[in-house]
Amino acid sequence: MTMATSGEVKIIGLWASSYCVRIEVALKLKGISYEYIDEDLSNKSPLLLQLNPIHKKVPVLLHNGKTIAESLIILEYIDETWPDLPALLPKDPYERALLRFWANFFDSKLSGSGRTIFITEGEEQEKEVAVLKENLNVLENGLKKDFGDKKSFCNGETPGYLEVVMGPSFFWLKILEDVSRAKLIDHKNTPFLFSWLTEFCEFGVAKDALPDQAKLVAFAKKRREMLMESSKHQ
Amino acid sequence: MTMATSGEVKIIGLWASSYCVRIEVALKLKGISYEYIDEDLSNKSPLLLQLNPIHKKVPVLLHNGKTIAESLIILEYIDETWPDLPALLPKDPYERALLRFWANFFDSKLSGSGRTIFITEGEEQEKEVAVLKENLNVLENGLKKDFGDKKSFCNGETPGYLEVVMGPSFFWLKILEDVSRAKLIDHKNTPFLFSWLTEFCEFGVAKDALPDQAKLVAFAKKRREMLMESSKHQ
Structure with missing residues (x-):
């Protein structure tokens, strides 16, 4: 093109x-x-x-x-x-509805937890980690039920809508683990999510678009300090 | 069909x-x-x-x-x-994006305020009424900018996606005024919104689907009492 x-x-x-x-x-x-x-x-x-x-x-x-x-x-x-292939969303209205449902669930239930974990510590953080893990389990079971027989990705061989939505945040979760020292996502608790989104992060164009891990960790540490400092003065 | x-x-x-x-x-x-x-x-x-x-x-x-x-x-x-006419969303991707943007704004910014106003009173309620009114003004100006030259409805002569999303809540806002005694929406502050959504509520199939006003007021009063009572015991 x-x-x-x-x-x-x-x-x-x-x-x-x-x-x-x-x-x-x-x-x-x-x-x-x-x-x-x-x-x-x-x-x-x-x-x-x-x-x-x-x-x-x-x-x-x-x-x-x-x-x-x-x-x-x-x-x-x-x-x-740009409806040419690869399509982000499949043509079938029901499959589209399922993908949108999980994307909305992800944005409404998990993003806020991630932000809270990012700027808290101790008991407050532990409480939010528990909420996040519970929602990751809901995701794990729901996605396995709806897309358990998928190939590499929900649409087939190429990442589509749901991977594009969840994949970059999965990459971020791993940075968040590093910065917050909380264990959040692994192949034992949520094996389906873990292997599916790991595959996304390794996929050519996704790998190209994702930030450099060391650079992102440095950015996250600095930003976390700043946000925690400014929340003390509120 | x-x-x-x-x-x-x-x-x-x-x-x-x-x-x-x-x-x-x-x-x-x-x-x-x-x-x-x-x-x-x-x-x-x-x-x-x-x-x-x-x-x-x-x-x-x-x-x-x-x-x-x-x-x-x-x-x-x-x-x-059922893509046959009337379509809820137009074909043009940019128009679709605008309609989705305002529907999301409406659901994320106004629904919560409505719920809070419904179960509060006095100062707490007044504070939330101010938030709601500010967001109604944002809607008024934004919709006038994006759809100021529309016919009766955004898609033309028949209600579509955005009217279907906002119209029933507009009807509810008027019930909420009655139940909470707060002035929320009128033709002076938000004339564009007011006349547009009044027209929706008068439209044949919308009128058929909207609940009976007196029955809804009675239901809302009873539910408000129940929710306020139960929030006291929390």
């Missing part, structure tokens, strides 16, 4: 954000060239505030001057705008 | 829930016959717990034995399964 057919595509993002990596992996899977504009979240750019005045969050996709916000909505936009 | 083409369609719902009315209006717009199974939320049925073990919430759509949960996901399923 050439630039002529895909038009001007820009991501306003943050290299360390798993939500932004979702968009990068999706575009790479489709073979769409894009320009990446990296934000400094401690000093949000006038461009970001102008493009996403409602949520003031990354990622934002700019396509031929049109602005699309919210990562799950951007993924649907990408799939509908 | 006959039963032969649409198959067996059931809604597990609650007549008073705006989330369930969404599904009824969508099916009525498409001309799909359905059976309605009314839940008692203070005593959830084994059927509901079996069909939606993750969230244990209505609405659930049953279509030829397949289970779909979460109202926004059900609406997408309905539109994809």
Whole structure:
């Protein structure tokens, strides 16, 4: 696919954000060239505030001057705008509904826990780790039930919507383990999730889009200190 | 459309829930016959717990034995399964993204405020009313910017996705005003929202699906008392 057919595509993002990596992996899977504009979240750019005045969050996709916000909505936009293979979502409405259900479950139940674990310690952190683990078990059993007979990925041989949503956060969970010293996800408790998302992280374009692990750990440690320090002064 | 083409369609719902009315209006717009199974939320049925073990919430759509949960996901399923006119979502990916953006904003920012206002009073309620009004203003300005030149509805002459999402809750907001005695939405502060959603509530199939106002007020008063009483004992 050439630039002529895909038009001007820009991501306003943050290299360390798993939500932004979702968009990068999706575009790479489709073979769409894009320009990446990296934000400094401690000093949000006038461009970001102008493009996403409602949520003031990354990622934002700019396509031929049109602005699309919210990562799950951007993924649907990408799939509908470039419907050529590989499709992120399958054609069958019921399969699409299942994938969207688990993506929403993931974003509504697990992301918040991850953030809390990131900026807490001791008892408060342990409590949230227990919540996260319970939800990981729900995911493990639910996904095994709905996609237990999948090939490598839910859509077949290539990662699709649900891997693009969950894979980058799985990578982040492993960083979070390192930074918070809490054991969160492993092949014993959630073997299905673990092997499925490990395979995603090893997949060509996903590996290309995921941040460098050492760089991300250093970033996470610094950001954690900063957030914990500022929460003390609130 | 006959039963032969649409198959067996059931809604597990609650007549008073705006989330369930969404599904009824969508099916009525498409001309799909359905059976309605009314839940008692203070005593959830084994059927509901079996069909939606993750969230244990209505609405659930049953279509030829397949289970779909979460109202926004059900609406997408309905539109994809019966793509004949009237379409809930337009074909253009950017318009779809805008409609999804505002539906998500509505569900994530306004539903929680509505619930809080419903079960609080005095200062606590006033604080949440201020939050709700601020978000209604964001909606008013955002929708006017994105859909200011729409005909009756975003898709044209017939209600579509965004009206189906927001219209039933707008009806509920008016009940909430009655029950909580807080002024929430009117034609002076949010004229665009007010006239647009009033038109929805007057539209044939929407009017058919919306609960009887007096019956809903009585239900809401009783439920409010019960929830406020039980929150005192927590």
